[in-house]
Amino acid sequence: MRFDCSAVARPLGHAGGGSQGGLPTVSKNAIHSQSEKSSSVRILLADTDRRAYAPRLAMGFAALGCEVSIVCTDHHPVENIRAPYHSFSYSALRPLASLLRAIESTAPDLIIPCDDRVVQHLHQLCWEFRTHGGQQQGVASLIERSLGPASSYPIVSARYPLLQLAKAEGIRVPSTCLLQTPEDLSQWQTKQPLPWVLKADRTWGGSGVRVVEAPQDAETMFHILKSPCGLTRALKRALVNRDSFYLRDWWQACSRAVIAQAFIPGRPANCAVACWEGEVLAQMGVEVLATSEPTGPANVVRRVDNAEMVRAAERIASKLHLSGFFGLDFMIETGSGQTYLVEMNPRCTPLCHIQLGGGPDMIAALHARLAGRPFAAMPATAARSEHEMIAYFPQAWNSNSEFLKLSLQDFPLGEPELAQALLRPFPQGTLLYRIVDYLSRIPAATVVDEFGGEGGIRTPSAR
Structure with a gap:
């Protein structure tokens, strides 16, 4: 059930007292104290990518009695859920102002970014307000309360600094090099035998990852x-x-940082974490059984108890004093079984809404901490569910995975309209999309895809 707040939210640039740095300022009482707010916990989700994370988290928090709001793009799958929520528009032209309007109108206890762009926008908003000071300090404090201190932002948003910190904390990572020039690549080639993995910052869903097997391709x-x-x-x-949002990226013309990693032969794995002020409240680790493409997101996973993954999550959360959700990606090396941390996702991931019987419940853990209630934290290696495998919806359905019938099916029960929207996400039904998709299937025709590649058009992925 959607409540469109665009009619009651203040116009951008008129939130009180003029503007600084091109942003509307926040009225004096925009960020209310706990005594001024209702007893229910207020959650603000933010998403630009139309993935399944936001509606699934909205359903989970609403089921616990939270007041849920979301700032998102149009035609978002959250529009199809039955749980009540408040909606705000996320503008690609003025993303920071969109976030600010939603924050001012809802005064949330927690802001949850659902994609990497939102993390970047929140970091920028916090920097703007810390720089200009004044009334905006309340918004900056809320962002830091939701994500972690501003000092953590340059680390969680870039692959190389994160891996350097992890290495210093005693976490096993692959040999890694920051590539700034072709000369850096040549030096790396003399030290590290093929194959390598090249990765670009500010990419997700595997789109910015390339495996290099021949030196002439590097x-x-x-x-x-x-x-x-x-x-x-x-x-x-x-x-x-x-x-x-890609038009904004083109206009800003910012190059990406690229790293080279030693290729670790083995099985991909990952963990999702709910934490508060550096303390891990709940986490779940899984090993990937099936993916949509070699470097793409998972379709089916199997829960694992991996002490190295647990320790890595605890050390990174503690060192950076993180709050909210984050995920870590690993490779478990064939033969040795050693676990290598390969990257971090500083936002929610597909595991965050899943609750296995007797296992960790990340949504409930965060809700309890925000509500000031006790929560019996379940150790990451504690009671196991009868379901060891999880088939993500809709990825596993779209791929017809062989593991589908053997897995816990991550279907949005009681939400048939949401299920339909996720199975056929916008804009797949539009005429232009169908035309381009048809042309991409003709051998003589190609469609420019991400990073100049050729082939079909991408649909929203979950990672």
């Missing part, structure tokens, strides 16, 4: 990953995928 892949978003790609994403 420099080409490096330049593709490092290059700013091109106009062709931005227009294609805006017109076909209805994602106008």
Whole structure:
């Protein structure tokens, strides 16, 4: 059940007292004290990518009695859930102002970013308000309360600093090099035998990952990953995928940081974590059984008890004093069984809403801490559910995975309209999308995809 708040929210630029740094300022009482607020916990979800995370988290928090709000793009799958929530528009032209309006109107206890763009926008908003001071300190404090201190932002938002910190904390990581020039790549080649993995910052869902098996391909892949978003790609994403945020990326023309990692032969794994002020409240670790593509997101996973994954999550959360949700990706090496941390997702992941019988419940753990109630934290290696495998919805359904019938099916029970929306996500039903999809299937035709590649068009993925 959706309550559209656009009619009651203040116009941008008129939230009180003029503006600083191109942003509307916050009225004096925008961030209310606990005594001024209702007894229920207020949650603000933020999403630009139309993935399943936001509606599933909204359902989970609403079931616990929370007041749920979301700032998101149009045609978002959350529009199809029955749980009550308040909705705000997320503008690609003025993303920081969109976030600010939602924060001011809802005065949340916790802001939950559902994709990497939102994390970046929240970091920028916090920096703006810490820089200009004044009334905006309340918003900056709320963002830091929700994510962690501003000092953690340059680390969680970039692959290389995160892996350097992890290494210093005694966490096993692959050999890694920050590539700034082709000369850096040449030096790396003399030290590290093939294959390698090249990864670009500010990418997700496996789109910015390339496995290099031949030296002649390395420099080409490096330049593709490092290059700013091109106009062709931005227009294609805006017109076909209805994602106008890529036009902003093209206009800003920011190159990406790229790292090279030693290739670890083995099985991918990951964990999802709910934490508060550096303390891990609940977490779940899984091993990936099936993916949609070699470097893409998981379709089916199996729960595992891995002490190295648990320790890595606890050390990173503590060192950076993190709050909210985050995820860590690992590789479990074939033969040795050693676990390598390969990257971090500083926002919610597909596991965050899942609660296995007798296992950790990340939503309930965060809710209890916010409500000031006791919560019996379940150790990460505690009671096991009868379901060891989890088939993510809708990824496993779309791929017809062989593990589907053997797994806990992550179906949104009681939400048939949401299920339908996730199985056929917007904009797949639009005429332009269908035309481009048809042309991409013709051998003589190609469609420019992310990072200048060729092939079909991407649909929202979950990772």
